[in-house]
Amino acid sequence: MIVKFENVYIRELVDSDLEMVRRWRNHPTVKRHLYTQVNISQDDQLKWFEQQIKSSNRHFIIGAVGEDIGLISLTDFNKLKTSCTSNIFIGNLDYHNNQYPIILSIIFTIMGFDLLKIKEVKAEVLFSNLGAIKLNELLGFKRKREDKLKNAILYTFTPKDFEKEKSKLLKLLKLYYNRKILHMEVNIRYFDLPTDEEGMFKSIELN
Numbered sequence: 118m119i120v121k122f123e124n125v126y127i128r129e130l131v132d133s134d135l136e137m138v139r140r141w142r143n144h145p146t147v148k149r150h151l152y153t154q155v156n157i158s159q160d161d162q163l164k165w166f167e168q169q170i171k172s173s174n175r176h177f178i179i180g181a182v183g184e185d186i187g188l189i190s191l192t193d194f195n196k197l198k199t200s201c202t203s204n205i206f207i208g209n210l211d212y213h214n215n216q217y218p219i220i221l222s223i224i225f226t227i228m229g230f231d232l233l234k235i236k237e238v239k240a241e242v243l244f245s246n247l248g249a250i251k252l253n254e255l256l257g258f259k260r261k262r263e264d265k266l267k268n269a270i271l272y273t274f275t276p277k278d279f280e281k282e283k284s285k286l287l288k289l290l291k292l293y294y295n296r297k298i299l300h301m302e303v304n305i306r307y308f309d310l311p312t313d314e315e316g317m318f319k320s321i322e323l324n
Contacts, residue, residue, distance in 0.1 A: 119177075121302040121318065122224050123294050125217060129307075130176035130188065135162050138178075138188055141208020150206070150246040152267070173198065179225070181217040184209060189225055191235070199236040203229075203274075205249070213248070216293060222256055223286045224301060227323065230276045232308045238274040241267065257282035287323055299323040 120127040130138070139162045141147055148154060157165075169176060174192040178185050187207040194201045205225075207218050229235045240258060242249045250270065257279050258272040290299055302318040303310065310319055 119304040119307040120224060120228055122220075122299075124183075125179070125181045125221050125224065127177050127179055127189070127221070127225060127228065130166075130178055132166060134178055134185070135159075135166055137185065138162070138208065141188070141206070144208065144210070146210060146213070147206050147208055150243055150249065152243075177225070179205075179221045181212060181221065184212075186212040186217060187221075189221075191229070191233075191238075193239075199234070200239070201235060201237075202239045202241070204240070218248075219252065219255065220290065220293070222252060223290065226256060226274075226279055227301065228303070230279055231321075232303060232310075236275065240272040240274070241269045242272065244268050244270065255282075256286070290323075 118126055118128045136159070139157050139159065142151070143156045172192075173194045174190065176188060176190045179187050179189055186209040187205065190204045191201045192204065205218075205222065207213055212218065229238065238258075239261075240253060241264070242253060244263075245268070253272050253274075256274070258274045259278055261271045261273050263270055287299060291297065300320045300322055302320055304317055305311075305319045306317060
């Protein structure tokens, strides 16, 4: 686990997750919103994972109420590791139309900008993926342009964009969890954070 917040979490993708992610990825409900429509074999998945280990790409399992529910990826980093492309899909269909993808996206954005120090995130969303379009625009992603060949909207997102929306998004979290103050627990080893606290996690107040 690298981030814990209330009843949701973010952790690194590991090899024992591959079959679960492959099943998610091949489900028609998930696959219809992805560029690649072919079914992924076990060999394909393993080769992909081996390639990712050698790259600068980062992949994270997101979870809620004790269940793994989806995958968030940061790929195509620039040389300075300050700009990348973000992708998310919810593979557990029980969580497609509830609050948890929104909650986890907010927490992941804080993690990306405040802890990983990313300066720009790009995203591509198919015109047909109305849920992802609404989520991106709720977070504060800015439409850059439309790509007619890909049938997709291209977005950009910066810390400055997020700061404009942050108070509104944190207010949503406070209302949902009935909290006046929010804390996120982060893995000090993963983020190389200095701390005087004992243990693996450091508590960060969200404000």
